[in-house]
Amino acid sequence: MIAGGPCGPSGDEDKCGNGDCPTIFTTNLPGLLxxxxYTTDRTTPDGEAIVTIPESLLREAVRALGR
Known part of the structure; x- marks a missing residue:
């Protein structure tokens, strides 16, 4: 995990009520996160999904990667 994760006490309980907020993880594939x-209503090919993440979370991930 490089950004996001469990919600803290000030987490958005409407979207993160289960304690898991949007998160970005590293993978074993270079360059892929x-x-x-949160899922959207757009149709995708089997095995794929489109999710929305807060812009601040992506910026946090970029900082964590040192870029």
Whole structure:
């Protein structure tokens, strides 16, 4: 995990009520990140999904990667 994760006491309980907020994970594939987020209603090919993540979370991930 490089950004996000369990919600703290000030987490958005409407979206993160289960304690898991959007998160970005590293993978074993160079240059690819796994993103946990909120699903959308757009259709995708089997095995793919589009998720939304807060812009601040992506910026946090970029900082964590040193870029």
């Amino acid at each position: 796994a993103v946990q987020g």
